[in-house]
Amino acid sequence: MNPIITDNAARLKMLEWKEGILDVVLDTDAATEVDDPFAISYLLLSPERFRVKAVYAAPFSMNERAQDPKTGMEMSYREILNIQKLCHKEGGCEVKKGSASYLSDKKRPVPSAAGSDLAERAMKYSPENPLYVIGIGAGTNIASALLQQPEIISRIVVVWLAGNDFNLSPDVYNIYQDVKAAQVIFDSGVPLLHVPCNFVTSHMITGVPELESCIGGKNELCDYLISIVKDYGQDTFAWGKTIWDLGAVGCLMNRSWSKWEITTAPFITDQLTWNKDYTRHLIGNVKEIDRDAIFRDAFLKMGRV
Template structure:
């Protein structure tokens, strides 16, 4: 490698350049993460948002999931009076079938353009909070961007968890495996065992989000509509962990580990000769929510 991988895995300092790759319509956490990032302009210069594919009961297939996410991103920006022009890009319409045929989507090509414009001392941070198809497609099309970016991905489960069949990871097994194999600087934030206590409730959100703002009301209504009965119900807002790490890395405890091997059975295997990545091991739930609530109420 022609760059210092260990240095790229250090916590970011100062204001950083960011793009967000998100399956925004899939759940309720992406919406919070996008708004949180856009309300953190003192730390993050968000240069673009990419729509990622997803397929579950909220879509008819990965292409439909991507298109719904694209529309959801635009809805959020409209509520925040932010223009979508040259800022929001459609991503992959499917998942990788082989490494020889990456998706040349608007998102992948824009990521390549922005990454290649990055200097060695100012890498582009790629916040990925969905299937990793768009990001891996960009790397396959232009491998040189490995030296220009740092990927911060919410994906998989903790290394000690009995499996790693997590939604973002298992949607595109081939792309997920390539991410761990390719040597890109990777900050991996697992779900179960790490982010799984990043819980909140409707009553807490109602107490701390400004319901007079359009985007605040939107977030509350989206959360409320996600579950029929909110009595003794709590929900993990997984994706805000990636934004929190970039804002204040002390809120997300991490350690450098050898990149794990992702098996066909969606389990981890280990080889101590492999390249390093940084893996999150714990997070400060209260610190993260306190910061996000302040920003959702217009404070900085």
């Protein structure tokens, strides 16, 4: 049995860049926005770097697509299966339904197949060989797994596109939908690489002309990705769409495609502000990302399906 990590040295060791193939699970609110299908595709089509063990459907609500988290989670589950099919990766990994509600108590997990799978699956790993948990949605499933089985803290590395950079407000969709889950994750001491929205993955912008030039007419996957971007924008002339979630995958793809800092984990207040405390445990925080390199790699892979 590996003890739960309690010191920064062990935590930082787990956050060090690792070459080769990483075992990963992806937690995604796949139907909430157009960026998730790009990230799912990129992950599934990168076997030279990622061994995808499972994809979890995260809850979402508070937008025009779903008015309650259960509906959002069910929509996300169906979209994950759709992207798997378009990538010709049906059955390549397990797909699990996630939480049907958000955390109501920071000490009690929300039961779900996804949370239970992560809690059980992560126990097969170790600090020397961790499971990478890429989160691109609300943190409910991840937080529930941490609450259900705290020992996985020493067996996983969480890479979460959560809030904005720590000099800005954390008031971003993935945090404000389930603030308690975000607080659990940032307070848990789990090895965490925070991937900010503004002003890091906010650079992951593309537009319809670029998409049509790079992946247009290649295959069903590419045509679908272009279509959902077109449907998202009412007027696509001289317009760009941020593909935020692609950055969370891209920053693990190649060491030269992002720059990280090590900093203390901030508190997330109930008022949705970052509260810095320099006595807290250390985490990683992405500061820069190579937009062109990530899009080029993703487009080439998508076009070869």
